[in-house]
Amino acid sequence: MGRVVPLLVLSLVLFSLVLLSPITSTATPTHPSVIIVGAGMSGIMAAKTLSDAGITNIQILEATDRIGGRMHKVPFAGINVELGANWVEGVNGNEVNPIWTLANDLNLRNFRSDYTNISANFYKHGGGLYDSSAVEEEIEKTEKVEAAGEEIVPELAENGRDDISILTLQRLLDHVPTDPVGMAVDYYTFDYEFAEPPRVTSMRNTIPLPTFSNFGEDVYFVADQRGYGSIVEHLAGHFLKTDESGNIIDSRISFNKVVREINYTDNGVTVFTEDGETYEADYVMVSVSLGVLQTHLIRFNPVLPNWKILALYQFDMAVYTKIFIKFNETFWPTGNGTEFFLYASERRGYYPIWQQFEKQYPGANVLLVTVSDEESRRIEQQSDEETKAEVMDVLREMFGKDISEATDILVPRWWSDRFFKGTFSNWPIGVSKNEYNEIRKPVGRIHFTGEHTSEHYNGYVHGAYLAARVLFFISFVYTIESDNIVLKEIFRLLCNHTCVCSS
Numbered sequence: 001m002g003r004v005v006p007l008l009v010l011s012l013v014l015f016s017l018v019l020l021s022p023i024t025s026t027a028t029p030t031h032p033s034v035i036i037v038g039a040g041m042s043g044i045m046a047a048k049t050l051s052d053a054g055i056t057n058i059q060i061l062e063a064t065d066r067i068g069g070r071m072h073k074v075p076f077a078g079i080n081v082e083l084g085a086n087w088v089e090g091v092n093g094n095e096v097n098p099i100w101t102l103a104n105d106l107n108l109r110n111f112r113s114d115y116t117n118i119s120a121n122f123y124k125h126g127g128g129l130y131d132s133s134a135v136e137e138e139i140e141k142t143e144k145v146e147a148a149g150e151e152i153v154p155e156l157a158e159n160g161r162d163d164i165s166i167l168t169l170q171r172l173l174d175h176v177p178t179d180p181v182g183m184a185v186d187y188y189t190f191d192y193e194f195a196e197p198p199r200v201t202s203m204r205n206t207i208p209l210p211t212f213s214n215f216g217e218d219v220y221f222v223a224d225q226r227g228y229g230s231i232v233e234h235l236a237g238h239f240l241k242t243d244e245s246g247n248i249i250d251s252r253i254s255f256n257k258v259v260r261e262i263n264y265t266d267n268g269v270t271v272f273t274e275d276g277e278t279y280e281a282d283y284v285m286v287s288v289s290l291g292v293l294q295t296h297l298i299r300f301n302p303v304l305p306n307w308k309i310l311a312l313y314q315f316d317m318a319v320y321t322k323i324f325i326k327f328n329e330t331f332w333p334t335g336n337g338t339e340f341f342l343y344a345s346e347r348r349g350y351y352p353i354w355q356q357f358e359k360q361y362p363g364a365n366v367l368l369v370t371v372s373d374e375e376s377r378r379i380e381q382q383s384d385e386e387t388k389a390e391v392m393d394v395l396r397e398m399f400g401k402d403i404s405e406a407t408d409i410l411v412p413r414w415w416s417d418r419f420f421k422g423t424f425s426n427w428p429i430g431v432s433k434n435e436y437n438e439i440r441k442p443v444g445r446i447h448f449t450g451e452h453t454s455e456h457y458n459g460y461v462h463g464a465y466l467a468a469r470v471l472f473f474i475s476f477v478y479t480i481e482s483d484n485i486v487l488k489e490i491f492r493l494l495c496n497h498t499c500v501c502s503s
């Protein structure tokens, strides 16, 4: 990274100055140069990037009452836990993950996640642990699948057709999991990272995954009471006014502002918020999640062109749910090599991955169980009491009938939340690199940033960060045309049935 980034930043600054300085000099404070929709990692970094380039006449509109978006700590069980992003993923490799640098600058308390003993921690339905050698056999099969993928992917062309799902690759190698242990290993290897099953996930864009091949294989769990999102607050403090206690008091950011409509012409943009306010600017930078862009929360006038709508709707917004459960006492194993454990059910993805926090939150007696995709959607729609009952049944399967009842449970609902509609993007089969690039291509004066616009790191905090650092640079340099004739035809046929249609 060392040499690449300064160059990129320099080009970015030059581009931004050339392109935007004539506008800033004529703008008035009531007419910002750029409106930024959303104050997550990408929105804040986009604003900071503009600010660093001398474009300080900006207005950030955020739907919630806080900064950070999908980085969000909440109080639970007497501590703060992370509802959203928790790990710095991709550490100890050739390049330095910029989020790792920021986390260390802020001294964020963190723990390397050690999965090396995972094979000794697979629980049977009905109690007891699987023999670790049986689990290791399944892990080796998965590693063979990944190794085969790494060998063939560089040979494939960059179009959508030269792609298969991870499941297809497994079938080709005759390594399709068929029993509880195999399915648990499969879930742990793929769904635990992408939040979608191998049937859905693109091979060519995830094997190898740039996050791990560029930044390193290690992941570090952030367990700091200030929250992982304090990184975003820290970045915001660089360019927004704060009081002595560090609270942001800058009128260039407004909270509880739900953007519902964006009108755009060759000359400028008009943004409407739910509370009836109107904002005018030269440009708008939309940083809301892909999930939000796939709904009609924000109406664009004129409607976005077909290539843009197709690019947004073809990609996937996955759902990954971190359920925290509090107990009066610890009844699970503790000590080295026990942090992560799995429940190998016949029902794939049923409360599969568990983590205990003796190191991170000593004395809190808190467990984390992770589910995703269909299970996440199912659980979001039932009551927390029902979920707690299911969780207790699974724990009794693993640890026996006599364990103590949970005293509290925390069930995030990212999918139901109209400001997120999921947790992070995942690359499904059949979407070409060109079509992916169209997600970040600007439409007139509307620019896009966010995790889903990162060139190599979609789905991650560092993706959100890096996407926003190269915003104007990328936007103006890339010229992309849709190459998907089949989908163009689908769109033509659908035109009589849908309101999202343009020429």
Ligand SMILES: Cc1cc2nc3c(=O)[nH]c(=O)nc-3n(C[C@H](O)[C@H](O)[C@H](O)COP(=O)(O)OP(=O)(O)OC[C@H]3O[C@@H](n4cnc5c(N)ncnc54)[C@H](O)[C@@H]3O)c2cc1C
Binding pocket: 037, 038, 039, 040, 041, 042, 043, 061, 062, 063, 064, 067, 068, 069, 070, 071, 083, 084, 085, 086, 087, 088, 089, 257, 258, 259, 260, 287, 288, 289, 292, 297, 298, 320, 321, 322, 414, 418, 419, 420, 422, 423, 424, 449, 450, 451, 452, 459, 460, 461, 462, 463, 464
């Ligand atoms: C459960 C979960 C676990 C994750 N785990 C990890 C992890 O361990 N490691 C990792 O690297 N990444 C992880 N991620 C992904 C990471 O959190 C995201 O990639 C990143 O935070 C996205 O930042 P963003 O700025 O692109 O989007 P967001 O954080 O979603 O920011 C967009 C902002 O726009 C606002 N908004 C939405 N609609 C409107 C509107 N109409 N008007 C105004 N504002 C609006 C939202 O409130 C939000 O604040 C996880 C995410 C989740 C949810």
Ligand SMILES: *[C@@H]1O[C@H](CO)[C@@H](O)[C@H](O)[C@H]1NC(C)=O
Binding pocket: 263, 270, 301
């Ligand atoms: C925004 O565009 C829509 C559709 O063209 C129009 O009905 C609306 O009046 C516009 N609003 C403003 C304030 O221009």
Ligand SMILES: *[C@@H]1O[C@H](CO)[C@@H](O)[C@H](O)[C@H]1NC(C)=O
Binding pocket: 335, 336
């Ligand atoms: C646990 O691991 C740490 C670090 O590897 C080591 O220092 C410690 O002695 C181990 N503890 C036990 C009880 O084995």
Ligand SMILES: *[C@@H]1O[C@H](CO)[C@@H](O)[C@H](O)[C@H]1NC(C)=O
Binding pocket: 117, 120, 121, 333, 336, 337, 338
């Ligand atoms: C691995 O996990 C098992 C089961 O929890 C545990 O008994 C063992 O001590 C762990 N081994 C190491 C080396 O950490």
Ligand SMILES: *[C@@H]1O[C@H](CO)[C@@H](O)[C@H](O)[C@H]1NC(C)=O
Binding pocket: 328, 404, 405, 406, 407
């Ligand atoms: C947990 O401890 C509290 C306080 O001692 C007690 O009131 C409660 O009944 C306990 N709950 C369970 C499920 O054991």
Ligand SMILES: *[C@@H]1O[C@H](CO)[C@@H](O)[C@H](O)[C@H]1NC(C)=O
Binding pocket: 492, 493, 496
């Ligand atoms: C769409 O509707 C128009 C007008 O009713 C009709 O002429 C046209 O054939 C329809 N197109 C398709 C693809 O069905």
